[in-house]
Amino acid sequence: MRSSWLALLCLLGCGSEAVGGPTTVTVSGSVLGAEGRILRRQLERFDRETPDVRVEMRPTPDAADLRHQLYVQWLNARATDPDILQVDAIWTPEFAAAGWILPLDPFAPDTAAFFPVTIEANRWQGELFALPWFVDVGMLYWRTDLLDRPPATWEQLERDVRRATADGSPRYGLVWQGARYEGLVTVFLEYLGGFGGRILDGGRVTVSEPPGVLALTTMRDQIRRGVVPARVLTWHEEEPRFAFQNGEAALMRNWPYAVAPMQDSADSRVAGRFAVAPMPAGPGGRHTAAFGGAQLAINAFSPEAEAAWRVIDYLTRPEQMLERAEIVGQFPTRTGVYDDPALAEALAIPPAQAREIVEAAVPRPVTPVYTQLSEMLQIQLHRALSGQAEPAAALARAASEMQALLDRVGLGRGAVARR
Amino acid sequence: MPAAEPRGVERSEARLAYGMVAPAVATILLVALFPLGWTIWESFHLHDLRMPWLGQPFVGFENYGEVLRDRRFWGAMGHTLWFAAASVSLELVLGCVLALAMNRTFRGRALVRASILIPWAIPTVVGALVWRFMFEGLENWLTHDRLAWVPVILADTWKETPFVALLLLAGLQGIDPTLYEAARIDGASAWRQFRFVTLPLLMPAILVALIFRTMNAFRVFDLIYVLTAGGPGTATEPIALYTFNSLMHNLRFGYGSTLSVLVFLVTFALALGYIRLLGGGLTETRS
Numbered sequence: 001m002r003s004s005w006l007a008l009l010c011l012l013g014c015g016s017e018a019v020g021g022p023t024t025v026t027v028s029g030s031v032l033g034a035e036g037r038i039l040r041r042q043l044e045r046f047d048r049e050t051p052d053v054r055v056e057m058r059p060t061p062d063a064a065d066l067r068h069q070l071y072v073q074w075l076n077a078r079a080t081d082p083d084i085l086q087v088d089a090i091w092t093p094e095f096a097a098a099g100w101i102l103p104l105d106p107f108a109p110d111t112a113a114f115f116p117v118t119i120e121a122n123r124w125q126g127e128l129f130a131l132p133w134f135v136d137v138g139m140l141y142w143r144t145d146l147l148d149r150p151p152a153t154w155e156q157l158e159r160d161v162r163r164a165t166a167d168g169s170p171r172y173g174l175v176w177q178g179a180r181y182e183g184l185v186t187v188f189l190e191y192l193g194g195f196g197g198r199i200l201d202g203g204r205v206t207v208s209e210p211p212g213v214l215a216l217t218t219m220r221d222q223i224r225r226g227v228v229p230a231r232v233l234t235w236h237e238e239e240p241r242f243a244f245q246n247g248e249a250a251l252m253r254n255w256p257y258a259v260a261p262m263q264d265s266a267d268s269r270v271a272g273r274f275a276v277a278p279m280p281a282g283p284g285g286r287h288t289a290a291f292g293g294a295q296l297a298i299n300a301f302s303p304e305a306e307a308a309w310r311v312i313d314y315l316t317r318p319e320q321m322l323e324r325a326e327i328v329g330q331f332p333t334r335t336g337v338y339d340d341p342a343l344a345e346a347l348a349i350p351p352a353q354a355r356e357i358v359e360a361a362v363p364r365p366v367t368p369v370y371t372q373l374s375e376m377l378q379i380q381l382h383r384a385l386s387g388q389a390e391p392a393a394a395l396a397r398a399a400s401e402m403q404a405l406l407d408r409v410g411l412g413r414g415a416v417a418r419r
Numbered sequence: 420m421p422a423a424e425p426r427g428v429e430r431s432e433a434r435l436a437y438g439m440v441a442p443a444v445a446t447i448l449l450v451a452l453f454p455l456g457w458t459i460w461e462s463f464h465l466h467d468l469r470m471p472w473l474g475q476p477f478v479g480f481e482n483y484g485e486v487l488r489d490r491r492f493w494g495a496m497g498h499t500l501w502f503a504a505a506s507v508s509l510e511l512v513l514g515c516v517l518a519l520a521m522n523r524t525f526r527g528r529a530l531v532r533a534s535i536l537i538p539w540a541i542p543t544v545v546g547a548l549v550w551r552f553m554f555e556g557l558e559n560w561l562t563h564d565r566l567a568w569v570p571v572i573l574a575d576t577w578k579e580t581p582f583v584a585l586l587l588l589a590g591l592q593g594i595d596p597t598l599y600e601a602a603r604i605d606g607a608s609a610w611r612q613f614r615f616v617t618l619p620l621l622m623p624a625i626l627v628a629l630i631f632r633t634m635n636a637f638r639v640f641d642l643i644y645v646l647t648a649g650g651p652g653t654a655t656e657p658i659a660l661y662t663f664n665s666l667m668h669n670l671r672f673g674y675g676s677t678l679s680v681l682v683f684l685v686t687f688a689l690a691l692g693y694i695r696l697l698g699g700g701l702t703e704t705r706s
Binding site for chain 1: 468469470471472473491555558559561563564649650651652653654667668669670
């Protein structure tokens with residue numbers, strides 16, 4: 001009943017489609033700042049080159065949580081608009097399992113041209129449900145004027161921080177995203193990979209095993225010892241970026257987007273004085289980058305799936321990716337683009353290094369209940385980091401809650417074969 | 420119809436009266452009872468927007484059972500009660516002091532009375548943001564599970580005390596000054612005047628302030644949403660924020676509705692209790 005009401009509201013609100021003439025396809029996603037300008041420009045170009053399809057933009061909130069909430073409400077109401085959805089990789093299995101987005105295999109996408117990690121994150125039960133648009137990876141930003149080389153291990157990082165912050169300037173050692181939100185899980189995932197751990201193994205929650213405890217203890221102790229300031233526990237992406245950009249931090253974990261604004265010498269006090277490297281690793285693991293970024297998917301209720309695919313195909317072409325890299329610094333998802341000399345100009349780091357980081361990127365668990373699992377984990381991570389619980393106890397509690405949810409919805413230990 | 424003439428007139432008047440109030444009754448049903456009924460109906464169903472394949476089956480009291488076993492729910496209840504008790508008592512004491520001060524005659528009294536209302540006039544979200552910026556500058560306040568309550572309760576007290584002060588001031592002005600004269604003639608000290616004249620006569624106003632403030636404190640949402648977002652972990656999460664998260668963030672409509680129903684029941688019980696208390700208070704002063 002609620003669904004039909006929502007659908008009615010949407011019909012009233014979204015207006016009617018023109019009859020006859022070119023097919024109209026709607027694209028929803030982030031339209032903020034430079035990202036919005038470049039999308040608009042690319043879609044206008046598509047309109048000129050493709051007279052029989054018109055594209056319209058449907059702006060959605062930039063905050064991922066809010067966009068997710070909006071999509072779920074639309075898709076529950078079986079809204080036919082927007083036709084194309086910009087989705088986070090962690091939503092693909094959820095939307096696919098719900099039957100809200102179309103499998104893309106019938107359109108024969110050239111999956112071999114993309115990084116395998118970007119394709120795998122968008123498969124559910126063997127089928128591809130979204131095409132990777134751009135990649136985000138967690139990276140370690142380091143000050144080249146304070147350190148000789150990026151730290152490769154956590155011990156080395158701590159020594160480097162001690163030395164770099166000995167005279168009180170910069171104030172902070174390492175800064176990252178520590179507020180209770182998805183960003184904290186990506187940071188944790190990188191520490192976890194550094195110790196060789198995983199959040200989930202099939203339908204079994206493995207986050208509370210020794211590597212997980214070691215990873216979380218390392219994070220907690222870094223805060224206790226002042227290597228990481230406690231205030232990161234309220235920080236999202238922009239606060240660490242401001243701190244690093246103002247010269248207040250020796251090291252920062254952030255996404256590639258931060259390079260462009262910090263290179264702009266007008267606003268930045270560290271322009272030309274920083275570089276990026278993979279995150280450090282502990283014993284038993286490897287340098288890990290959390291895999292993020294955006295994918296494009298087709299609304300399963302869209303009457304214009306064919307035209308929508310043409311738009312997706314256009315937006316994910318190498319030349320469009322190159323342009324995105326130039327203007328917003330987002331990493332392409334096609335491996336071939338990294339051989340293009342133009343990319344070396346576009347990215348602030350050597351393409352070979354960018355490629356290395358992407359290839360080592362670790363996706364978050366591929367499961368339709370990811371957002372629920374993540375919330376359970378976020379709360380316990382945050383409790384441990386703020387000293388309310390010991391890391392082992394917090395992770396044990398998170399694991400038991402997560403396992404109970406997986407078991408309840410039939411995706412638990414016994415259901416490993418479903419993947 | 421065999422009825423006598425006047426009764427017929429009465430009846431048609433009654434019909435007219437019913438017709439006239441019908442729109443108002445319908446509006447109340449539509450805006451108050453219908454959403455409440457729907458929420459109660461939802462609370463008996465499994466309805467998770469993110470897992471549409473589970474359908475929307477009737478599950479009886481299963482959601483209620485889950486709430487009672489939910490540690491986060493009991494935590495949120497505890498936080499809400501603690502917040503309400505701490506902030507409302509602070510506001511009552513400070514509000515009383517302010518009201519007594521404003522009740523005296525002094526130069527610039529009108530200006531003081533007006534300016535004291537400023538915090539109350541500032542939107543909660545704006546005020547909460549200002550407090551967050553202030554406390555973000557201090558290491559560890561917002562990231563410590565107990566210390567994080569300090570900015571929360573301070574901000575609420577700062578914002579709501581003027582409201583309490585205003586209500587109590589109105590109560591103070593209704594007290595007959597001759598009572599104080601009589602007390603002074605009898606040699607009562609300032610404290611005894613306050614204890615035996617002011618306080619009993621102010622009781623109805625105090626109760627009204629208490630009701631308004633407790634009910635609002637129990638439903639606190641925006642202040643904490645902006646200030647700590649319920650963190651660190653869920654250490655400052657009140658019940659309204661947990662309900663919001665279940666409904667709007669996790670999109671668990673069945674479970675979130677169950678939480679809403681429980682919040683409604685608790686607030687309703689509080690209101691009933693206070694109404695009985697207030698009724699007693701009023702009759703006492705009359706006798």
